[in-house]
Amino acid sequence: MSTETTEKEPASKVELAPGVGGGGEIPTFDITLKVRRYNPESSDDAYWDEWKLTMYGTDRVLDALHKVKWEHDGSVSFRRSCAHGVCGSDAMRINGRNRLACKTLLKDLDTSKPILVEPIKGLPVEKDLIVDMEPFFQSYREIMPFLVSKGHEPTKERLQSSEERERYDDTTKCILCAACTSSCPVFWTDGQYFGPAAIVNAHRFIFDSRDDAGDMRLEILNDKEGVWRCRTTFNCSEACPRGIQVTKAISEVKQAILTRKI
Amino acid sequence: MPKTLSPSKLIPAGTLYRGREGQWSWVAHRITGVVIFFFLLVHVLDTSLVRVSPEAYDAVIGAYKNPIMGLGELGLVAAIVFHAFNGIRVILVDFWKQGPKYHRQMLWGVLGLWALVMIAFSIRHLSHVFGG
Ligand code: HEM
Ligand code: SF4
Ligand code: FES
Numbered sequence: 001m002s003t004e005t006t007e008k009e010p011a012s013k014v015e016l017a018p019g020v021g022g023g024g025e026i027p028t029f030d031i032t033l034k035v036r037r038y039n040p041e042s043s044d045d046a047y048w049d050e051w052k053l054t055m056y057g058t059d060r061v062l063d064a065l066h067k068v069k070w071e072h073d074g075s076v077s078f079r080r081s082c083a084h085g086v087c088g089s090d091a092m093r094i095n096g097r098n099r100l101a102c103k104t105l106l107k108d109l110d111t112s113k114p115i116l117v118e119p120i121k122g123l124p125v126e127k128d129l130i131v132d133m134e135p136f137f138q139s140y141r142e143i144m145p146f147l148v149s150k151g152h153e154p155t156k157e158r159l160q161s162s163e164e165r166e167r168y169d170d171t172t173k174c175i176l177c178a179a180c181t182s183s184c185p186v187f188w189t190d191g192q193y194f195g196p197a198a199i200v201n202a203h204r205f206i207f208d209s210r211d212d213a214g215d216m217r218l219e220i221l222n223d224k225e226g227v228w229r230c231r232t233t234f235n236c237s238e239a240c241p242r243g244i245q246v247t248k249a250i251s252e253v254k255q256a257i258l259t260r261k262i
Numbered sequence: 263m264p265k266t267l268s269p270s271k272l273i274p275a276g277t278l279y280r281g282r283e284g285q286w287s288w289v290a291h292r293i294t295g296v297v298i299f300f301f302l303l304v305h306v307l308d309t310s311l312v313r314v315s316p317e318a319y320d321a322v323i324g325a326y327k328n329p330i331m332g333l334g335e336l337g338l339v340a341a342i343v344f345h346a347f348n349g350i351r352v353i354l355v356d357f358w359k360q361g362p363k364y365h366r367q368m369l370w371g372v373l374g375l376w377a378l379v380m381i382a383f384s385i386r387h388l389s390h391v392f393g394g
């Protein structure tokens with residue numbers, strides 16, 4: 001390589017040593033992936049299936065599941081859509097904790113041990129990692145997750161100060177992945193409990209200055225299966241892939257119910 | 263709500279959920295709460311014996327004065343002290359604005375206070391139980 005300075009600006013081309021590719025070689029490593037399988041058509045019992053895979057340092061748990069499904073066993077079933085932490089389809093229990101498979105890098109896990117992947121808890125398993133989300137969405141619908149306003153529709157936008165917007169900013173981030181609700185020990189044993197996700201989404205409207213149905217939502221959550229079921233284990237806050245302060249939001253709703261102040 | 267599917271068949275058991283401080287402090291709070299409840303139940307029964315037969319009451323209370331019961335009392339006090347301090351922590355998590363943010367630090371506080379109280383109490387109590 002020439003190091004002499006010339007009048008002209010050098011071409012914006014990086015010269016690499018021979019044998020080095022674009023961004024450098026991506027390291028690979030071997031992992032053991034263990035998936036909790038369940039197929040009601042063949043057996044009532046769940047079992048562990050396991051594969052040894054060679055993965056890249058940039059791969060996520062979702063990539064490992066893809067590799068299994070595409071190259072080893074096409075019958076492995078799981079949900080995913082966006083693959084980038086947006087749609088909320090692929091919450092699952094990874095090494096005993098609820099995570100999105102598409103946001104969990106393999107290199108951040110202990111790859112010297114098998115990586116355990118199980119369906120989220122507390123919802124009926126349909127097949128392998130797929131659970132029936134209906135009870136989860138039923139609770140979500142019950143808290144009226146939409147803007148309710150009294151009076152006439154305004155002719156211009158509904159104004160809101162940045163402080164008013166800030167009040168519920170955290171709970172707007174929810175992608176309805178169910179990682180929080182299915183990490184809750186109360187929900188595991190009492191499927192009637194509304195669960196953290198429904199409360200988070202109620203919070204999003206209760207504290208929205210433009211909404212007029214806050215009192216109704218507080219009444220719904222004052223139910224015996226509502227916010228008072230929460231035992232503050234913080235599993236939900238630790239599971240949320242969007243970093244929502246779930247337990248804090250639930251506490252705020254509890255206090256709003258007691259004081260009827262929003 | 264259609265949430266009534268029998269869980270045992272439909273939800274195959276897997277590994278234990280790896281919750282952190284909050285989950286385990288809750289487990290401990292529930293266990294200590296139930297332990298205290300059963301103690302109080304027995305305690306109400308043995309105390310009410312005094313109205314039935316003071317002699318029987320004396321005999322039962324006398325039976326508590328052995329080292330095994332002494333250690334049991336130590337365990338009971340340990341449970342009550344944890345439950346009480348952690349109960350205050352849970353109340354703060356719900357009603358103090360900064361509570362959820364500092365729940366973990368508050369748990370270390372609870373365990374620290376618990377250790378202090380238990381060391382002080384153990385010295386006094388065990389010297390009574392084994393000292394004579
Ligand atoms: C020493 C004073 C006490 C304090 C400050 C206290 C505080 C609390 C609090 C705040 C809770 C709610 C926990 C939660 O929401 O997660 C609770 C739960 C409980 N307490 Fe106590 N408590 C005390 C004494 C007792 C006694 C004497 C008993 C037994 C008769 C008891 C049995 C229970 C039980 C069984 C629970 C339910 C635990 C659960 O649902 O997880 N507590 N306690
Ligand atoms: S609050 Fe977080 S964990 Fe719960 S459903 Fe929404 S995004 Fe998922
Ligand atoms: S696949 Fe969309 S969030 Fe993971």
